Amino acid sequence: MTKIKMTVPLVEMDGDEMTRIIWQMIKDDLICPFVDLKTEYYDLGLEERERTRDAVTTQAGEAIVRLGVGVKCATITPNRQRVEEYNLTEMWKSPNGTIRAILDGTVFRAPILIDCVKPAVRAWQKPITIARHAYGDVYRATELRVPEKGKAELVFTGEDGTNFRETIYDFECAGVLQGAYNKDSSIRSFAHACFNYALQTGQPLWFATKDTISKQYDQTFKLLFEEIYEADYKEAFESAGLYYFYTLIDDAVARVIRSDGGFIWACKNYDGDVMSDMVSTAFGSLAMMTSVLVSPEGKYEFEAAHGTVTQHYYRYLKGENTSTNPIATIFAWSGGLKKRGELDNLPELVAFAENLEAASLETMNAGIMTRDLVGLAEGITPVAVNTKEFIAEIAKRLAAKM
Ligand code: NAP
Ligand code: MG
Numbered sequence: 583m584t585k586i587k588m589t590v591p592l593v594e595m596d597g598d599e600m601t602r603i604i605w606q607m608i609k610d611d612l613i614c615p616f617v618d619l620k621t622e623y624y625d626l627g628l629e630e631r632e633r634t635r636d637a638v639t640t641q642a643g644e645a646i647v648r649l650g651v652g653v654k655c656a657t658i659t660p661n662r663q664r665v666e667e668y669n670l671t672e673m674w675k676s677p678n679g680t681i682r683a684i685l686d687g688t689v690f691r692a693p694i695l696i697d698c699v700k701p702a703v704r705a706w707q708k709p710i711t712i713a714r715h716a717y718g719d720v721y722r723a724t725e726l727r728v729p730e731k732g733k734a735e736l737v738f739t740g741e742d743g744t745n746f747r748e749t750i751y752d753f754e755c756a757g758v759l760q761g762a763y764n765k766d767s768s769i770r771s772f773a774h775a776c777f778n779y780a781l782q783t784g785q786p787l788w789f790a791t792k793d794t795i796s797k798q799y800d801q802t803f804k805l806l807f808e809e810i811y812e813a814d815y816k817e818a819f820e821s822a823g824l825y826y827f828y829t830l831i832d833d834a835v836a837r838v839i840r841s842d843g844g845f846i847w848a849c850k851n852y853d854g855d856v857m858s859d860m861v862s863t864a865f866g867s868l869a870m871m872t873s874v875l876v877s878p879e880g881k882y883e884f885e886a887a888h889g890t891v892t893q894h895y896y897r898y899l900k901g902e903n904t905s906t907n908p909i910a911t912i913f914a915w916s917g918g919l920k921k922r923g924e925l926d927n928l929p930e931l932v933a934f935a936e937n938l939e940a941a942s943l944e945t946m947n948a949g950i951m952t953r954d955l956v957g958l959a960e961g962i963t964p965v966a967v968n969t970k971e972f973i974a975e976i977a978k979r980l981a982a983k984m
Contacts, residue, residue: 594621597655599890643684682716693865708844714854790834869907886910
């Protein structure tokens with residue numbers, strides 16, 4: 583069989599721990615046998631980030647801007663414990679945060695549904711897509727440990743000399759401080775991305791913040807969404823039979839649980855981070871959630887929504903063949919290859935990506951699954967396999983399709 587040719591490389595971003603192991607398995611067993619894979623490779627593993635003083639992350643982000651499509655493996659975001667474990671000279675920032683800041687995009691996360699796994703929330707019948715604003719807020723905040731008694735102030739100095747100064751708190755003891763920001767331009771492109779994606783996928787759009795408490799910060803998001811909807815999308819939504827709905831984040835949480843799904847839920851950065859984990863877990867498993875970052879210029883970054891699955895990695899290091907679910911990482915690859923195929927006019931590459939997804943779903947619908955799904959399967963007798971066996975089963979079905 584001749585392998586499928588690519589013309590423009592995909593930006594490949596390798597990562598850490600268990601997902602790094604799975605990354606290689608997917609390439610070896612599911613992609614390279616069929617595709618003459620062309621990538622521009624960036625190692626975002628923590629050791630390489632330390633060695634390059636995190637320059638590699640920025641280079642990878644810039645490569646996505648240049649080439650248009652990237653696929654990213656999960657990476658460790660260092661905390662205090664990781665700094666010790668990996669002997670780091672600095673607590674490097676979240677690579678995802680850095681890349682999102684370069685692309686200024688919106689992250690859409692949707693669960694991968696299979697027939698035999700019913701969502702934990704009985705009312706849900708259709709997928710719920712979380713649209714996560716991928717810029718600013720706590721992910722780009724400046725933080726400070728307040729060491730002692732003292733006054734904290736919020737200061738803004740305008741270019742023309744305007745000055746704004748307000749007391750945040752008169753500390754009578756030690757404490758903490760955080761300065762977060764966002765930009766109207768970024769909020770606007772977030773809103774456009776959500777309204778467009780809703781129209782493209784034929785789903786209504788919900789948006790929720792805490793504007794009653796955050797009277798400037800969250801309120802700005804609410805007002806910009808309203809303004810953009812009224813000006814640019816209302817007509818198109820109405821003629822498509824869709825709607826835009828704003829509510830408080832706590833009200834949204836209650837409504838989402840009672841709903842039957844089938845809508846896009848736009849969230850601010852942190853809400854989207856947490857809610858997508860909740861939604862994916864309730865739909866089955868964190869490992870069944872796809873994630874794509876779309877920039878306002880139409881650049882794409884595909885990844886799994888879950889992390890590096892550290893506990894499995896430690897067991898892997900002890901020689902165990904773990905049953906870690908590779909589906910979201912496989913769908914990151916298929917998503918990236920499909921997008922590359924669409925942009926470069928390579929129908930064979932698009933077809934390959936679709937076959938890879940179909941082979942993955944068929945494997946699970948046949949009852950062959952990793953341990954995270956076994957306890958959730960209904961109406962069939964599932965067979966628990968380890969990651970290597972699972973990928974081999976997908977490869978078998980994929981080869982038959984090719
Ligand atoms: P995690 O790696 O997503 O794992 C949390 C738990 O979810 C796992 O312990 C496992 O449960 C289950 N799980 C997640 N993915 C799975 C999969 N593919 N197959 C089977 N089970 C899966 O999150 P974490 O433990 O909070 O974070 C670990 C590291 O990942 C951290 O260093 C964090 O910084 C990083 N992280 C990276 C990203 C990213 O790059 N996008 C996102 C989140 C976290 P059981 O142990 O019960 O089996
Ligand atoms: Mg998260």
